[in-house]
Amino acid sequence: MSALEDLVRPSLARIVAPGDGYAPERGEDEYWGSGFFIAPGWLLTCAHVVGKGGAQVWRSRSPVGVTWQGGTTTGEVVLAKPRPEPAQATRGRWDFPDIALVRVHGADDARCIWLSDRAPTIPAPVSLHGWSRQTGALGLRHGVGEASGRDGKALLLTGALPVEGLSGGPVVDLRHGSVIAMNKGVRQTEGAAVPVTALRELYDVRGGDILHTVMREHDLHHLARFNRPGAGTDWTRVQTELRDPGVPGLTPAQRLHLYGHLAQLPPPSGPGEIADLVQEAKSRVVQSDFRSPFPEDLRTWREGAALLHGLRDLGDKAGRPELDLDAVLLYAAKAALHTVLARPGDTDPERLRDFTRWIEEQAVLYAQPVIREDIARLLDDVRRPEAPRFRGAVPASEPPSRTGADVLVDIGEPVYGERYPLSVRLLYDGRDVTPLYSNDLGVRRHELQEHLREPLAEALRLGDRGEHLAVIEAFLPRALLDEPIDEWRLVPEGDGDGAAGEGDEYEETDFFDEQSMPLGLRRTVLLRDRRRNAKPPIPEWRRRWTATERGPLSGIPLRGESTDTGHASGARREGRYGTLRRLSGSGDGCVPVFCGPVGSGAGRQAMDVALAAGHPLVLWRRDGHDHDECRTFHRSAARLLSLAGRAEGLHAHVRDLRIGASDPDIALSEGLTGRIAVLYDPPDRPPYGTEPMRPPPLAGPQF
DSSP states (O other), X not given: XXXXXXXXXXXXXXXXXSSSOOOGGGOGGGEEEXXXXXXXXXXXXXXXXXXXXOHHHHTTSSOEEEEETTEEEEEEEEEEESOOOGGGTTOSOOOTTOEEEEEETTOTXXXXXXBOSSOOOSSEEEEEEEEXXXXXXXXXXXEEEEEEEEETTEEEEEESOOOTTOTTOEEEETTTTEEEEEEEEEETTEEEEEEGGGGGGGGGSTTTTHHHHHHHHHHHHHHHHHHSTTOOOOHHHHHHHHSOTTOOSOOHHHHHHHHHHHHTSOOOSSHHHHHHHHHHHHHHHOOSSOOOOOOOOOOSHHHHHHTTTTOOOTTOTTOOTTHHHHHHHHHHHHHHHHHHHHOGGGSOHHHHHHHHHHHHHHHHHHSOHHHHHHHHHHHHHHHOTTOHHHHTOOOTTSOOOOXXXXXXXXXXXXXTTTBEXXXXXXXXXXXXXXXXXXXXXXXXXXXXXXXXXXXXXXXXXXXXXXXBOOOEEEEEOGGGTTOOGGGOOSSOTTOSSSOOOTTOOSOOSSOOSTTTSOGGGTSOEEEEEHHHHTXXXXXXXXXXXXXXXXXXXXXXXXXXXXXXXXXXXXXXXOOHHHHHHHHHTSOTTEEEEESSOOSSHHHHHHHHHHHHTTOOEEEEEOSOOOGGGHHHHHHHHHHHHHHHOSGGGHHHHHHHHHHHHHSHHHHHHHTOOSOEEEEXXXXXXXXXXXXXXXXXXXXXXXX
16 A cells, blocks of 8 residues: 555545445445545545435435544535535536535544645646445445546546546545545546645535635644644655655645644735735845736735745746745735734733744745845834734835736627627726636627626625725627626525525525626626727827816716707707717717617617717616607616716716616616616726736646
């Protein structure tokens, strides 16, 4: 038995029907699949494995059976994704991430695997572990293969493949000695596994904060085993043996102690909080011109450190492999100070002293002099009795965090008939663009919200940072300008973390929070013209934008026959050149207003003219209505523009109008009508003139 196999076996478990445990004479239906302990008392497996217990498992009314080397007990499913409706609890298809976290009773002394702290590098030699009934009798299975690629959220496996019963068992990276994935299934000649980074998706389901506790217990468990006298082999010692001798940089033992200290800090509030500190440490250590927005959905302090170990200066031909230790120690000092400043009451003073002492010791021994000085200043700010946290000031040694990112949603012109290609990107500092999601095949118009919901939710999590609420900028073909993106929701309507079925008491379906409300009632949602933004801005566009930035704003009818006095249904339409003459001759601060949709028909024709005339702002009503309502709409639009004063002021007033119009009583009392849409399209903003920026590759960790 290899050293890694010897480490994995004590953490393996069989998921069985509750009762007396699995007994062969009771039939194959009693065995459901494999699982493995990731922290004392906490088991990871596939959602489809525990799903064999039916609807009662999802209601936590029925436990699952767990058998491992410590005995047989029961546990409850605490987190899962997907979490099916009770009527579909034993469905045949389980989409990714297909992951479940089980709290196991009486397993606080269980041995646990070491979870990789970042996405696997590919290709990688791997071993697959779990219980199998492939040959008839239930038994342990261990095979060696390769993690050969990715397909969406799946990690693809070749060589040894998952077989019946192996689902939920761990996939171990043989180079680095860590669990990188969980067996899911097989199709023809390839296997599919769930990367352990899929755990991040569980933070956002109801009760997901418990994962902070689980990961804390994971790191403290391994630190305790490493420090225990006479404990024998453990993951850290095996990782040290796998590491090439003489390789500089962060060692497995240093990493273990660092993660143990980070586990004692209050958890971060969100991905942006971690990414800021990573970016600051990385840009300080790598001396080349280096800008690297990170698209990772970081959830723990350990994941931030993971992006820095194995770091190389890509601008230095000679290479400095010791850079990762400088960056990691600097990041650790920044995390300690940030925690003290942001949540002083939640930070244990004694554990903080132990952490700063460890950072200082490592910096004295290993850090470059200039980085050592930076670390010393940061730690001084942590330790001083009159530290800035008591004065309400940010110390000079702690630069302010970057502002957050905004989200670019790009829907292209239709391809393959009526299919619209999609992409979602993050925009940092108004210039750096990081791709997050793309679908070049495209989807049909009625599928847009469904396909963009998850990548948009991920992008907004990454873009929100501190007090910054990410703005959504949607670049649309003109035929889609009436698409109600401001009414989209991040969860399906009437859906929580999983939809409830008839008689289901464990899910709320009537909650109201930032995830369930329409996007435009909380965030700024900007509609932009994709065609115009694909070319250099024309002078009229620049001139009018400058005027709308200064203000004041006033309204002008988008079409001549539709004015603030209303229009008759049989009124003669204004011709294209008549519209061009009128809109071109209007003041630069004038905003075209239209009481109707602009994605087709007369509204589309007039919108084409307005864009050609350089107008950056347009207001319209995209829903159907009676013509006699147009007078009220134009008057409401004129009042809105007057209150806004200038382009920047539009956002708050449009959001307020949308909220009011969503409530029948408010809408009736204030005379609010219609579903307002706004084109807000400044020149010189991405995508024109900005090449997509991908983060430079990180070298694989050297163990």
